[in-house]
Amino acid sequence: MVRLLRRARERPADPELFSALSHSLRYCGLLQASLAAAKQARRLDPKVRVSASHTCYMLGDYEGVLEYEPDGINYMRNLALLTMGRREEALASLDSADSSLPNLLLVYVKALAHLIRNEFDESRNWIRKIIHVHDPEGRYYVARHLAYLGDTDEPLALLAAAVEAGYFCVPAFTRDPWLDSLRGTPEFTAVVRKAETRHRQAVISFLTAEGDRVLGIPHPV
Numbered sequence: 297m298v299r300l301l302r303r304a305r306e307r308p309a310d311p312e313l314f315s316a317l318s319h320s321l322r323y324c325g326l327l328q329a330s331l332a333a334a335k336q337a338r339r340l341d342p343k344v345r346v347s348a349s350h351t352c353y354m355l356g357d358y359e360g361v362l363e364y365e366p367d368g369i370n371y372m373r374n375l376a377l378l379t380m381g382r383r384e385e386a387l388a389s390l391d392s393a394d395s396s397l398p399n400l401l402l403v404y405v406k407a408l409a410h411l412i413r414n415e416f417d418e419s420r421n422w423i424r425k426i427i428h429v430h431d432p433e434g435r436y437y438v439a440r441h442l443a444y445l446g447d448t449d450e451p452l453a454l455l456a457a458a459v460e461a462g463y464f465c466v467p468a469f470t471r472d473p474w475l476d477s478l479r480g481t482p483e484f485t486a487v488v489r490k491a492e493t494r495h496r497q498a499v500i501s502f503l504t505a506e507g508d509r510v511l512g513i514p515h516p517v
Contacts, residue, residue: 297505300313302505309340312344315344318334318337318351323464329516330351334346334348352376353379361376369397374408378412387412390409407419408441424450433463433465439458443478459494
């Protein structure tokens with residue numbers, strides 16, 4: 297994050313740089329800064345690829361998810377539709393998924409489709425295919441899915457591993473209703489406390505690197 301902020305000061309017209317910065321800021325839980333970086337990337341190049349749909353979802357801005365993912369069977373779009381109560385629309389989109397999708401995305405799509413149908417065993421079997429996903433944010437999505445299905449040990453382990461690997465998006469941990477079944481356990485409390493520690497360090501690093509001036513925002517969270 298700090299390295300990208302320094303480069304953004306030097307190259308303020310590089311949309312790919314701001315797109316990457318948005319991604320790293322979200323991992324640190326600096327969601328307002330992440331969204332500001334994504335908007336700057338799109339201002340510089342309306343066609344640049346950004347991951348702001350994830351940022352919007354963590355903010356609870358589900359209409360924003362649809363804005364950044366307007367078409368297709370994208371997982372985040374349909375997750376937002378489900379959260380908004382538009383289950384049938386999400387299911388129809390998921391059922392139209394092309395089997396040639398990248399393997400990881402297809403697994404998320406299949407697991408979500410089974411979940412919407414209340415086919416929980418099938419949903420669990422699908423999502424567990426990627427329980428060892430390398431990306432820490434990917435682990436977070438697997439963990440929340442399993443927690444929604446009522447599992448405990450695996451999602452807790454996945455969340456702890458995600459924080460260790462660099463995903464400490466505190467707003468996601470504290471607001472996500474799919475994690476409600478884990479709240480109150482000492483293991484989840486420990487995970488959140490560690491995420492909060494790293495999150496606070498990230499806020500300090502962001503302000504020290506003058507990220508607020510780079511992105512023109514009063515506060516990154």
